[in-house]
Amino acid sequence: MIAELVLATLFGLLLLGIHRKVIARIQRRPGPPVWQEILHAAKFSFKTTWVPATASRALFIGIVLVAIGIWTAAFFVMMTGGSLLVIFGIYMLHKIVEHAFGLSSGSPYGKFGGVRSVISAASEIPLFVSVAAIALFTRSLTLSDIIAWQQVHGPLLIIAFPAAIAMYLVLLSKMPFGPFSIVEAKELVSGYKTEHFGVWRAGLEVCNGLKTTVLLATFLLLFVGQLPIWWMVIGMVIITVSLSFTCAITPMLSPFDSVTIQSLFTGLMLVYAGIVFLGVAA
Template identity: 45%
Template sequence: MIYPATNSMLYLFLEIITASLFAGLLLGLHRKVIARIQRRPGPPLIQYMLHTLKFFIKELTIPDTSSMPLYVAIALALAGAWVLAFLVGPVLLGPYIIIIMCYAVHKVSEHGIGLATGSPYAKFGSSRAVLSATSEMPLVVAPALVFVRTNSLILQDIINYQIINGSLVNQLPLAALATFILVITKTPFNPFGIVYGKDIISGFKTEHFGVIRGVLMFGETLAFFVLLWCFLVIFFGGVINTPLTILLAMIGVTFILGFICALTPMVAPYHSVMIQWIFALLAIANVLLI
């Protein structure tokens, strides 16, 4: 196989294609694990990817109540933000802070996607997105602790530090736990997923179908890949630092996530926020312990 030159645009594009396909398979595996635990045969592994592709050829109608440019633009912004986060983080090993910024854009987009439709169900979803945004403390606490250890938030430096000094999970176990909670909140059917709860139909995505839903799901697959990657590389970077080990470890973590999502009930919105705050506080306590 002929490899394109590193940092050429074709290289970056192929990386995006690979990551979205692989994360689509991972999300299919996640559903399969949940189904097996609940003693169902479950859908095939490629089901999530087929859903994503299906939406690209489905008819798109725009509701009368929606505010039109925003309705499309903010869904595209979500996908664009994760493309940026993926290129800066997993591909180029750049600053971690940009991934956090993209995560913030994701949260704002969730809110905007719900509001732009004008549907009451979507508005419930978007107001819950604001509520769950208050619980993103682990996202901020964990990098701060990592910075205290490594004196850098460039991902390449963090990996190099861990290759010399051993994985950060040994030094900051509770911060790793908090980041793991963050990864859980981004998987489908998770206990903290108040935004996607079935009690409000499909949350903020209720009125998004057709092409826009396809683009949204593409963004979410990339988001799953990026967050899993961040968790693995920042806390287990001493062992997991080549593409093969990263992809294998992602399959392993997806198994664990499947078990968690299958065996836990959905918590109430306020409890979800409280539980995530407890884990963030535990991560802060990590500083006092070491």
């Protein structure tokens, strides 16, 4: 499992590198090489590391370990076909991790990044509505059961298309340089991660790589089903490129607009889940 964990982290970082490259090419810039995020993680591992004098020391360091720990757990659950609720619970707890990253340093930039992270929690609610829709169709929230259900009834991408759209929106909200990336907007320097340098930043990069792999792989498993490994890799690259196109051509929204649009999607998803519920009940 350790080898798979390392490969998943490196692949996630590679996907983030592809994301940056695609955005740059659409905007007619050369952009960094696709392995730049892997180099970043390696580079930060050997940089000078310190804890700011104003920081809450234990929290500042501990939260990096928590970030890596929760996504390692999510990866393990995904690989063993465990409960979908655990993966999405961890996804939501990532908000708390961002909040703690931001507040622990004492920096005003980090603080506002963390506060934005909490107020944009609206982006997570469509996720749970899409989970509810999946549960209504498949009668289970265990990943292995959902995969087995799709082998009999066909992919949920077709059967529960609005739920797939909602989860795609959730993926978009977690991609850097996207319309909903208000937690690391440039007016906040790097937002919640501004003060985490050196080894702490390398840990954050590892967490981001793992998170990207877990979320994209979960999306494919949930809405397409079990695929051979190479098709999984190709599928994840295709989703990343499509997200990059959206990020490249969409300006970053203001915090108010970002939360409003996500709340509107939540409303639409609630209506969809209600229709599915009534259909199933009938």
